Amino acid sequence: MRRLGIHSFVWTNGQTQEGLEMALEKSAEHGFRMIEFAYLRPERFNLDRLATKAQALGVEIVVTMGLPADADVSSDDKAVVAKGTAMLADAVRTVRDIGGIRLGGILYSMHGKYQKMPTQTGWMNSAGAIAATAEVAKDSGVQIVLEVVNRFESNLLNTTAQGLKFLHDTGRDDVFLHLDTFHMNIEEASPAAAIRMAGDKLAYFHFNENYRGYLGTGTIDFPSIFDALVAIGFHNRDIVFESFSKAIVDEGLSLACGIWRDTWDDNNPLAAHARLFIEQRWQEALLRAEVNAQP
Numbered sequence: 001m002r003r004l005g006i007h008s009f010v011w012t013n014g015q016t017q018e019g020l021e022m023a024l025e026k027s028a029e030h031g032f033r034m035i036e037f038a039y040l041r042p043e044r045f046n047l048d049r050l051a052t053k054a055q056a057l058g059v060e061i062v063v064t065m066g067l068p069a070d071a072d073v074s075s076d077d078k079a080v081v082a083k084g085t086a087m088l089a090d091a092v093r094t095v096r097d098i099g100g101i102r103l104g105g106i107l108y109s110m111h112g113k114y115q116k117m118p119t120q121t122g123w124m125n126s127a128g129a130i131a132a133t134a135e136v137a138k139d140s141g142v143q144i145v146l147e148v149v150n151r152f153e154s155n156l157l158n159t160t161a162q163g164l165k166f167l168h169d170t171g172r173d174d175v176f177l178h179l180d181t182f183h184m185n186i187e188e189a190s191p192a193a194a195i196r197m198a199g200d201k202l203a204y205f206h207f208n209e210n211y212r213g214y215l216g217t218g219t220i221d222f223p224s225i226f227d228a229l230v231a232i233g234f235h236n237r238d239i240v241f242e243s244f245s246k247a248i249v250d251e252g253l254s255l256a257c258g259i260w261r262d263t264w265d266d267n268n269p270l271a272a273h274a275r276l277f278i279e280q281r282w283q284e285a286l287l288r289a290e291v292n293a294q295p
Helices: 017-029 047-057 078-097 120-140 160-170 181-187 191-201 222-231 251-257 267-293
Strands: 004-007 034-038 060-067 102-110 143-147 175-180 202-207 238-241
Touching: 004 267, 017 034, 017 047, 017 267, 034 238, 047 060, 047 078, 060 078, 078 102, 078 120, 102 120, 102 202, 120 143, 120 160, 120 175, 143 160, 143 202, 160 175, 160 191, 175 181, 175 191, 181 191, 181 202, 191 202, 191 222, 222 267, 238 267
Parallel strands: 004 034, 004 238, 034 060, 060 102, 102 143, 143 175, 175 202, 202 238
Antiparallel strands: none
């Protein structure tokens, strides 16, 4: 496992410079070597200060986002697609400027519940926009990962199979998938099989409980998840703990993701538990793999 990270919304609602810097400090304090920021807007924050602090703390930065309706690259409207493509290019440059290594999330559509079915034209518009974004990212040293999410947060990529087809349709070999146990628990018949299907195209992974609270206290079958990640050699790729509670997250994300209640109220024990849970379960999965490989 290369790096274990944590989402900044465990620490802050992401609305202030001070909050983001505190999130960096708390992540490092708890032994996380990566942080995921959301919707990082350069006009609102001092990116140089964030980059300097992250480097001093030894914490890598990933940025994730979703698109608004008026910049939905899966639209049939060319002007809307153009706006979204420009927004994605700007986001790549922001990740570059903050010294980040990856841009992920719902880059391929609006983040929210749709009131209509996707279209083939919209699918191909989105694939073209992501291909253009990947070209910008290639020149910026930023990796592009697409988060496959549940039906209430996008109408385009809800399963790993859809995600793999979409990657093919971009015509790029440098765009990857980002899977999340919360979303897979809703959409995949077998999350473990989906991970194995993704294989080398899976570059980034979120650990979530089914209700976004403490890992291991809900219904997610974590042993099978860890076994599948070990089976595809994911120990050389990055994983992040993500958990949302109304106590922390901003109103926009609460509305988009349906965060209507407090799933926890103290982030320090939550973060400490998550790190220990992931590290212990990872070692257990490695041991199972070793035992099962013996003749």
